[in-house]
Amino acid sequence: MAMKYTRGELARRTGLHSETLRYYEQLGLIPAPARSESGYRIYGEETEIRLGFIRDAKAHGFSLKEIAKALSLSGGSLTLEDFEALIARKKERLDRQIDALRAEHDRLSALCLADSRSGAGHRRDGTARRTVAGQGAVLTSACRADIAG
Template sequence: MRDLTIGNLAKQSGVSAETLRYYERRGLITPSQRTASGYRLYQTDASQRLRFIRRAQALGFSLDEISELLSLSDDPNQSAAAVKQLTRTKIQDIDLRIRDLERMKQGLAALETHCPGHGSTRDCPILGALNRDDD
């Protein structure tokens, strides 16, 4: 059970074989070897690498950023400071997006409470607000 074909790794990790090939093109994961006929063979640590990718994605990192994290992780001579910086930047990104969304939500909620929810769109305050002449 040391070497997995792409299909078996796919089953084991819950990532499709196509996605594995895609990750390989993106430089995220490489099979440890190929058979004489060209089949990819992965070792079990491939699963761990995929778990790393999945977790980092869940934390909001893009594949490019994950690629960077993996490079840092693969080389113990790299500094933990770089990882911390990447994490901080990501937290700031997320904060910004949350603030944007909060603003949108406030705007929508204000409109929503003023809309009677019946009658012609001619009298709809939501459309009215979007159509205002000022600004």
């Protein structure tokens, strides 16, 4: 016999707030539950499994929009191939973000290096301080920490 849960019971079992379940239902991430004779929402085991997937996917950085897309594939029964493709796309986006962050880090490191070379024996107002008007002391401190560390 399949297990049936009220919203409160399902919330406790999944570690989610009952209003989160309602929100996911509104978004179509979980199906509208059946109602008991007394009007209580009754959720099945399949919804508990689905909520586990949603919770885990969110923990791995997937947005609700991405999760909805994953759940809509193959009529809601996500295949391993579908999920692997979703993960590959997410990983490609993260790789692009990492590349952009590394490039920004390199630009800031070059700015710090230029500032440290112009420092004590030369000018008091290093390159970084002139480049970032009003933020020089903060940037110079950050550069010193970056160069030292």
